[in-house]
Amino acid sequence: MAGDLTKYKGSCHCGAVKFEVWAPQTITVVDCNCSICVKKQNKHFIVPLSQFKLVSGHDALTTYSFNTHKAKHTFCSTCGVQPFYIPRSNPDGYGIAPHCLDPPPAKVKVEKFDGQKWEESFKKHPNIASRSKAK
Ligand SMILES: [Zn+2]
Numbered sequence: 107m108a109g110d111l112t113k114y115k116g117s118c119h120c121g122a123v124k125f126e127v128w129a130p131q132t133i134t135v136v137d138c139n140c141s142i143c144v145k146k147q148n149k150h151f152i153v154p155l156s157q158f159k160l161v162s163g164h165d166a167l168t169t170y171s172f173n174t175h176k177a178k179h180t181f182c183s184t185c186g187v188q189p190f191y192i193p194r195s196n197p198d199g200y201g202i203a204p205h206c207l208d209p210p211p212a213k214v215k216v217e218k219f220d221g222q223k224w225e226e227s228f229k230k231h232p233n234i235a236s237r238s239k240a241k
Contacts, residue, residue: 111157116207118182118189123163125190127202129153132213135204136195136234140221142172142179146188149216150201152237158190158200195219195228199238 111128133151142148163182170179177194181187189206193199204211219234220227228234 114207114211116189116202118163118166118185118187118206120182120185120187122166122184123182123187123189124161125163126159126161127153127190127200127207128157129202129211131211132215133204133211134215134217136201136219137216138219138221140224142177143221148188148191148201148203149205150191150193150203152193152196152199152201152234154199154238154240156240158202194224195231195234196238 110130112131114127114129115124116127117124129151135149135151137143137149166182166184167180168183170181171177174194176192176197178192179188180191182189187206188203190200190202193201204214219231
């Protein structure tokens, strides 16, 4: 893994789902206001597939999808927590919940994403699509 990335560990609440993720020391978290992010209070940061490793809990995960079905909202079927998912903005990566890292990251930068106008916001965003591309 690239030298400037930090390895974080994360899990759901009951501990069935465990994962590792490599991300910068300061994490840029997307705070989206689309229909599901609001209901879930889903804050997430985006990493390429190659920077994520599911350690355990593959069989514990349930997937919910709706509308375009591009986003795969994976969550633990026992405790209901969504520690990571595949976001619509980055089907080639993962959206990770910083609050599911153990311990939570010390440095977090929050960025608003207007998911009420999803297509427009995605087009206007300077780099969200590139965040899931391997460096
Ligand atoms: Zn769980």
